[in-house]
Amino acid sequence: MSLIEITRRQLLKALGGGFLVAVLPAWAIARLQRGQQAPQTVDAWLHISATGEVTVLTGKVEVGQNARTSVTQAVAEELRVAASSVKVVMGDTDLVPFDRGTFGSQTTPQMIPQIRRAAATMREALVDMAAERLSVARSSLVAADGVVTGCGGSLTYGELAAGAKITKAIPREVALTPVSDWKVMGTAVAKVGAYEMVNGAHKFASDMMVEGMLWAKVLRSPSIGAKIGTVDVSKAQAMVGVRVVRDGEFVAVAAPSLRLATAARDAITAEWVETSKVSTGDLPKLFAVPSTERVRYTCAYIAHAPLEPRAALAVWAGDKITVHTGTSRPFGVRTEVATALGIPEEKVRVIVPDTGSGYGGKHYGDAAVEAARISKAVGSPVKIVWTREEEFKFAYCRPGGVIDVDAKVEDGELQSWSHVNYNSGGAGLETPYRVAQKSERFQQFASPIRQGSYRALASTFNNFARESHMNALAREAKMDLLDFRLANLGDERMIAVLNACAEKFGWRTYSVEDGHGIGIACGTEKGSYVATAAEIAVKDNEIKVLRAVTAYECGKVLNPALLQLQIGGAVLQGLGGALWEAVEYKDGRCETSAFSSYRVPRYSDSPVLETVVLDRPDLPPAGAGETPIIAIAPAINGALFQAIGSQRNSLPLRLGLLP
C-alpha cells in the first residue's frame, strides 16, 4: 500500500468515514498525467462527512494573512457550498499533510489553485456518483448548495459521501470555475474566525492553559554570546513550589504561577563572562565593508515585534509530547522539538492555533523548544510566554545592511548600474529599470546579531537604496521623479502601476505647501507590482506623512476587501521601518527592550491612505502580504528633497543624526 493510501485510511478512520480526496501539488499531478508514478506528496486533504460537513486539512497556518479565509473561499467556490459550511483544520502536524511553512506569499499562488482543482474534482466525482445512484445522465445533474439535483431526484453531498468508495487520488482534468462566474472567490467574504476575535474567545497559544500546568521562565544572557561563569540557584530552589532546571547554559525555573516563576528567576544570581563588543552605531564597520567612492545606504536591524509574543504550551501524554505554539512552520518546529529532546518526530505533535501575527518573525520554535525541554525535566505541562523585552532582545531581527550604489545617466537614461548589498539579503536585488550595463550582487556576512526572515525580506532595503538613488539621479538630471522613472522603465506592469498611482495621487498638478514635499517610488517582487506616492511635512525635525497613495497589482484579485487591508497594513508597517524602527546594540548588549524605546506606527501616524488595485483577471494571482511594504520609504525620501532640500541615505530616515 502506498504511503498516501496508509495516511488516507488512517485519516478516514479518524474522520469517521466519508469522502476523502488528496490535494496533490501541481508537479505531482503532471507526473500522474504523463503516466509516471506519483511521488508521495500531499498538499492538503479535502473531506466530506456523511452529514455533509466539508473539512480541509492543510499544513498552512493563519498568522494574520487570511490563509484560512482564502482556503475557505476556494473550497466553497468550487464545491458549490456556503463558505460557512467549510471547516479548515490548519497546522496540526498529526492531522495535516507536511508543509514547509506559510511564508513568502506562497499560499495564494501555489496552494489555492491546487485546492480549487481538488474541490472541483470532488464536485465532479459527486456528480458521477449521483448519476449512478439516480440512474440518470450526469449532464442532467447540477451541483449547488451541497446538493446534486436533477429531474430524477436529488442527493445531498452527505448522502453521496456516506457511500463513497473512491480509493485513490483522481488526476483527471477538471474545469475550474471561470473568474466571471465566481460567487465566493473574488468577493469580500468576512474574515473566518472574526467572531471569536472580537469577543475574546479565540485561544492564541499564549492564552492556553491546562490543569496542573507550570509557568516557566528562562535565565537570559546579558549580551551576545555571554557564557555563565558561576550561577547560584539556591534561593530559587528554596521557594515553595519552584522547580529549577539546569542543562549546561540553559537555566530555567517552573512554578505554579507566573509571578512565582518570575520571582524565582529573579532570585537566581549569575556571573557572566561577556565578550561581545558588537555595536550597531557604525554598520559598515560592523560588516567590515571597505570604504567606497560610491553612494552608501544603510539599514538598521529591526524587530518584527508581533503583538503576541512567542509562546508555547507543552503537554506530555505517555512518551508523546504535544506543543501548542504560534509559528509559520509547524513541521519545522516539530523537527526542532524532536531534535532538542532527542526523540523521534512521531513522538512530537505541534498544533498551531491562529497566531497573533509574525511578519516573518515566527519561523522557529524558540518558545516551543524551551517549553518542551522544561516540561520534560519537571514532568508537568509547561507554559512559556516571552516578555516584550525577551522579544526585542532574543528574537531574530530583520537583517541590517549596507548597500553601495553607483550609476551613470546620459540624457535622462540610465547607462550603467551597480548595486552591492552587504548582509541584508538578495531579495529584490534586481533593478526593474532598463539599463545596458549592470552588476548586482549580494555579499553574505555572518551577522553577530541574530537575524532572519521578515515580511518582503531584503526587498525593502534593496528597493529603498535603488529608488532613493533614482531620486538622486532624477534630481541631478533635473527631471521630475515620475518622468525619470517612466523614461527608464520597459516593464508594462510596472509602468501601469506607476501611472495609476500618479493619477490617483494627482502627481502632475499637486500643490505643495512650504515645508512639505511629495515623492513617488515603485518596485516589484514575487510577481506583484507596487507604486506609492506620498506627501510629507517636516516640522520640528520630524517627518509626518500626510497622505500616501499606493497602487498595487498582483494578478487576479481573490478577495478585494482583504487585499485592501493587506496593502494598507503593509504600507503603514513600512512607515515604521522608514521613520523610526531600529534595534540597537552597544558592546554586545541590546539596548532596545520595550515599545517605549521602539516606536511603531500608531493611529495618529496613519496618513490619509488610499489604494488603487489593478485587477488582472488574465494573470494568475500572486500573494499580497508582502510587496506593498517596499515603496513607502523611498517615496518619503524623495519627498524630503522638496521639503528640506536633501534626502537621507539610511533606514530609518533620521533627520537630526545625518548631515
Place this chain on the structure above:
Amino acid sequence: MGALTKLRVNGAVRETDAPEGTSLLEVLRNDLDLTGTKYGGGEGMCGACTVLLDGVAVRSCITPISAVGDGAVETIEGCEIDNHLSVVQQAFADQGAMQCGYCVPGMVMSATALLRKNPKATDKEIIEHMDGNVCRCCGYPQMLKAIKSALGAGQ
C-alpha cells in the same frame, strides 16, 4: 498563601490569592482564565491589555489589583450579552477590522470607553483616544472606520 482579594469583574465577584501588587492583567488572564485581555508589553505602551474600570479605559498591565478596590472591571468577555455582540464588537466584525486579531480586544475596550464618554467624538478625538492602542498589523484605517460606524450606530 496571601489574603484573598475580591474583585468585581463583569458583574460577578471574583476572588484571588495573588499578592496585592500583582497586575490586574495577570490576575484576569492567569487566575480567572479571562484570556481575552491580552499582554503586549506590560508597560502601558500598547493597549492590548485594556479593560474598563468604572467605565474608564485602563491598562490592566500597570494596574495593580490593590488599585482596583471595589471598582467595576469590564473585560472583553463581558461585552457580549446573550450571544449579542456589543455595538463596537459588531462594528469590528462587520468592517473586518482585524488581521491577526490579537490587538482587537484592547481596541474594542478602548473604543467602548470612548463611545460611553463621548459618543459624538470627532475623527481627531477618536485618534487621540485610541493612540495608546497598537496594532502591529497596522489595521488602523479599517479600525477607525469600525469605531466611527459604532459611534454612529450608538447614537
